[in-house]
Amino acid sequence: MSGSRRVITFGTFDVFHVGHVNILERAKSLGDTLIVGISTDELNFSKKQRFPLYAEQDRYKIVQSLSFVDEVFYERSLEKKREYIEYYKADVLAMGDDWQGKFDMFTDICEVVYFPRTPSISLQNNRNREVYLKMGYFVFGPHCF
Numbered sequence: 001m002s003g004s005r006r007v008i009t010f011g012t013f014d015v016f017h018v019g020h021v022n023i024l025e026r027a028k029s030l031g032d033t034l035i036v037g038i039s040t041d042e043l044n045f046s047k048k049q050r051f052p053l054y055a056e057q058d059r060y061k062i063v064q065s066l067s068f069v070d071e072v073f074y075e076r077s078l079e080k081k082r083e084y085i086e087y088y089k090a091d092v093l094a095m096g097d098d099w100q101g102k103f104d105m106f107t108d109i110c111e112v113v114y115f116p117r118t119p120s121i122s123l124q125n126n127r128n129r130e131v132y133l134k135m136g137y138f139v140f141g142p143h144c145f
């Protein structure tokens, strides 16, 4: 649709929580169409040396089901970010501020916006960690969402 503003964001969105809702909602508020790149299991392993708790097809399905998400795709390589932004004709790239400054090189092709992370979502220091352990998840060391 001409004149509509397209926003893109990327993430793993593992064990989906309200911090993820907040960033996606804020990202959508910047435009008309929200496109989300979901990191594949393999990409996650290469950047974090562990696999996500939820499989990529489940993380994909969860994010795709949100009313403010319009399109979802698999992000297979961090190096392809520029290609993804161009392919999806994004006007804006939105990310949480744990990535502050990291994507400023794309300001030549789109606007780059960082939103504050939602604080205090952590498995390390609260009961959530125990709950996950009881569910049978092996939670590696400090695992903060």
Ligand code: C2G
Pocket: 010, 011, 012, 013, 014, 019, 020, 022, 023, 039, 075, 078, 094, 095, 096, 097, 098, 099, 116, 117, 118, 119, 121, 145
């Ligand atoms: N986020 C947030 N508040 C949290 C946790 C996450 O705002 N408490 C945001 C992050 O800043 C990010 C998005 O939610 O913008 C997804 O977070 P992750 O799933 O942790 O994504 P990550 O593994 O950092 O992948 O190429 C970029 C990567 O794909 C981002």
